[in-house]
Amino acid sequence: MRRLLPLMLLALLTAPPAFSDAGMWTFHDFPHELLKREHGADIDSAWLDRVRTSTIRLSNCTASFISPEGLILTNHHCAEACLDEHSTGEQNLVRAGFLARTRDKELKCGAQNADVLVGMENVSARVLAAIKGLDDKTANETRKKTLAQLEQACEDASKGAASGALKCESVDLYQGGQYWLYKYHRYDDVRLVFAPERGIAAFGGDPDNFQFPRWCLDMSVLRAYGADGKPATTPHFLALRADGPQDKELVFVSGHPGSTQRLLTVAQLQTLRDVDLPRWLLRASELRGRYIQFGKTGAEANRIVEDPLNGLENAIKVRRNQLEALLDERLMQRKRTEEAALRAKVAADPALAGTGDPWADIARAEVRYRELSLPYTFLEQGAGFNSRLFAYARTLVRGAAERSKANTDRLHEYRETALPRVQKRLLAPVPVYPQLEKLTLSFSLERMREWLGPDAPAVRQLMSKESPDSLTASAVDGSKLADPAVRKQLWEGGQAAIDASHDPMIELARAVDAEARTVRKQQEDEVEAPVQAAAQKIARVRFKVYGTSVAPDATFTLRLNFGTVQGWREGSQEVEPFTHTARLFERATGQEPFKVPDSWLAVKAQLDPQTRFDLSTNNDIVGGNSGSPLIDTKGRLVGLMFDGNIHSIAGDYWFDPKLNRAVAVDTPIILEALRKVYKAKELLAEMGEK
């Protein structure tokens, strides 16, 4: 969508810009006309429905059904937490890979869900009616309550229906321009079927992350199970097209892009550039150093730190390049131009009189945000308490307090509709590593003391006679919250159980709760509320001027995007859109992370060096799209998205059609690997391949 906004604006100012396929479109407002105009193609509603219900939202990624019996294709890195959950010091599944040759060997992923979007309802009119005429603060509170009521009513109505109970989630599109209820069928039971070794899934590791050409088999296979404990029946699925797509072929990505900031104002982008991103990067870089050094203390330390380190390094690369994008004067200048054009529209159009200056309102709120940002980040957002045990403790402490309130009065993450997910996360039997807990908690307490200062109230309260290390040691060693049974007891025991608990982690969470809630309330009333009100005004203006020809920012809800298989020109170099197996072996150093697994070396002679491996397209995707299917016009799966090139990171703020590329695993290597390396006959048969 970002491309259309500047396209139209630039059209007013200068010559029309180059063609591109940016835009993460909703399934309910898909731009058929645009697709026809640009590609001479169309897709019908049956295509849309089938693709939508074949697409899956995992807790952290996208995925798709690839068989009628619930088989799911996604990335290796989307299943890494599950692999980790089933690993031990003796058996490291992340590194070794996994294959269940029979269904009884499939491994349950404790914290994973699979959601399928089965219904979408526009509730904008009801929300707007509820907040009409209210001041910003009250409107913000009322909006949240209204959405909570709508979600609850939707879930209640679905209970006992033949098609099963639904998960209903409200969706805010266009920064308050539209409100929707999205209705999901949820599979609570997701199991691991297959994963290759991390060495081939993430060949090149962090150095190659966000790079192309690439040679990664970043795939894993899961399966959805029904409430009856049997493999789910999934008549809608995507068949693999064995030869992959052609160069320049029209292709679609269906998935859940996490978030983009393309409709933010210049003031908001400046806060990201000057405050949020630099501070986050400093903290994350230090944590990276601590993780790496910890990993060098032994094989087990190395194993348990691998998953969090991978996630952190990925996030650092993303945010570092986001910061670079925002430091690029061209981007900021374009944003200023867009903003000026929209402001000019407001000034010129009598129908928009009364809009006021929402851009200035947001700029004022941003000033307040900068004041609140440190305590808000450390106390409420948890940057001061980076620990799984603390997260459990906060959930228990807040969960008890919130559940005793009326549903609409609760913090949104404890509303009835949200509780099943909260509970699942809280009670999942995932391993807790005390050494890692100490590392992250001590680190975050130390940084909280540094950034808030030794004389800040929360710091004095916690550390007037303690150091970050001593406080951490007593909290982690003394806590029993690593045991799911203890958590269950405290969760079910409610406020009385929490009040009676002397668990030191519960005590820590209790100690900072009031101050954290206070700063959250300030943030909501003094930043979120005026920003929400102003953004809604800007959205109204934007609608008036552009309609839905501009796509909404990504919100980790289902979107469909079209593009073509494309290389690009990097400086003076032409980058081809396909890679092949031959170069994988040439590029291997024999040392991590450029080490090809033994399973591949053993069958190297049988592998066709010309097999296509990874490919690049100009589809507009961001984080959250990991695991998305790449689909041809006939609705067949022609690739598995897993990354973008380095320029794609700037896609959070704008889409540069010349440089921004998405990266997928090509289907030929998926089939070749399953067949020749992993000899996964059963899996191939289920996918309809011999």
Added chain:
Amino acid sequence: MRRLLPLMLLALLTAPPAFSDAGMWTFHDFPHELLKREHGADIDSAWLDRVRTSTIRLSNCTASFISPEGLILTNHHCAEACLDEHSTGEQNLVRAGFLARTRDKELKCGAQNADVLVGMENVSARVLAAIKGLDDKTANETRKKTLAQLEQACEDASKGAASGALKCESVDLYQGGQYWLYKYHRYDDVRLVFAPERGIAAFGGDPDNFQFPRWCLDMSVLRAYGADGKPATTPHFLALRADGPQDKELVFVSGHPGSTQRLLTVAQLQTLRDVDLPRWLLRASELRGRYIQFGKTGAEANRIVEDPLNGLENAIKVRRNQLEALLDERLMQRKRTEEAALRAKVAADPALAGTGDPWADIARAEVRYRELSLPYTFLEQGAGFNSRLFAYARTLVRGAAERSKANTDRLHEYRETALPRVQKRLLAPVPVYPQLEKLTLSFSLERMREWLGPDAPAVRQLMSKESPDSLTASAVDGSKLADPAVRKQLWEGGQAAIDASHDPMIELARAVDAEARTVRKQQEDEVEAPVQAAAQKIARVRFKVYGTSVAPDATFTLRLNFGTVQGWREGSQEVEPFTHTARLFERATGQEPFKVPDSWLAVKAQLDPQTRFDLSTNNDIVGGNSGSPLIDTKGRLVGLMFDGNIHSIAGDYWFDPKLNRAVAVDTPIILEALRKVYKAKELLAEMGEK
């Protein structure tokens, strides 16, 4: 000086700004008129000469003579490397402190010098004559050669003189506006006499660094020895004034501010903001995390990492706040205004015709710098090879090659005049810790691979079959360069010895030398040369407009600054300029870094709780001023500078008279501690105190 520049510019534009005492003045251009006008005071040339020759430049700090027998007062953190040098796993002098009750117990600081500025000669005319009419690249080379010749001639002339051989160093003031030869008497033999425990020297540690109020006894005492191995005779020294200065009293700081960037153009400041500072901070933050985690692996690890960690944390705090300052739109706007005013002067003044647009020249060079900056930083500046052993290896490899060339053809750090310092650093018997070497080298190789990319030539050359860890292990374990005797042999053996060496660290340094030299040459010819030429033009314009009423940027050469004892207003809070002993004990948590040493707790009852501890002034100081004497109008020592408040960090780019404060140890606590805590009778007697 910064204040005068905006003062004059603002005078043209708006009302005159508030009064302030910014300006790091040279001793040869001290603004007597200004001092009279603002404080109704003056100092005569005898005062200036005595203060100048009582002030000492250490290798990393400032210091001053406080007795006629070579006794030197400086900060604890300036002597930490020396304390470290004499520490072992059993005896940690950094933590435990040290007191030599007799001179034969004083400990030699292997890498320390004490330089006293005994002569200053303006050589601008000679340099400008030499480069007249040359193109930028040739001018840049010729300038360096001319300065090398002048330094050499100066040193040669002093040899055999009755007053002893001098160290002559060229100084570039006003970015090429003036060139001077500064002549130093050097004491090669500096020994440690006294240091308190780090717990009291740096009470509050990193959390309190750059904060005020403070309670730090950041002092140490050294002694200069003559070539005859006897304590130096130093008739010029500063006597302590026991009661310290009064609030609002006029005070001077004599010292060596390291560097400021107040005369940089907007384009240069933007490069710092967008490129250099963020990248440095990311690397440093990760290294900080690695250091901290390494320190947790044991007592010895904790000890050996303490000194580098302290230095790193200090640098991170500085650069983080520098970045914040540059992200402050007020600062950038002021710089733009200043630049526009100066450009307007050029346009309006026929005498300045032919100046061209040096600001645009610099902006163009900055674009080129951004392209070169990654390979330049990693390969030439050593960010890819962070290791003491590698630094030795590079010195040996380059030293051999450079010493075989004519003096004026060498890289400037290997000119004859520079060799004694190079040799001293190379051969000093400082400890090398293999574990720490591996940590830093592996880290920096890994980041080099990340930032330059796995396919960059240097990365492929070093790591096509190696990982950062494996390459590091073989280089560190296999190297013999930790032994000073081996280094001496290789240094004295020259090119033949280097060519014959198979030491893996020498091999590593040899492997990257050509590429590092290439990028250095590009940087010098395509960035440094045009910037130097343009800056010289701007300096000429500035002189024409403001004369020497603007002080030059700091260059780690001797400066004198005046100000007054001052608190400030922090938000709604009035900060008093003095702290007292009572609050030290109240603020102690019993945990590092807020733990008062046992020696103080043992005599707590004898200490006067009202003794003044630290103080703040509005003197304009920056890093390098650490250890500087604070001096009253009678030339007595009334404090020991050791820090600034958090606002002082922005002093690199501008001086904010409302907020920028320097922080000193007050003299009453120095005497109280020496008398009651450390019972250092001998030291007190030598300082003329009972």
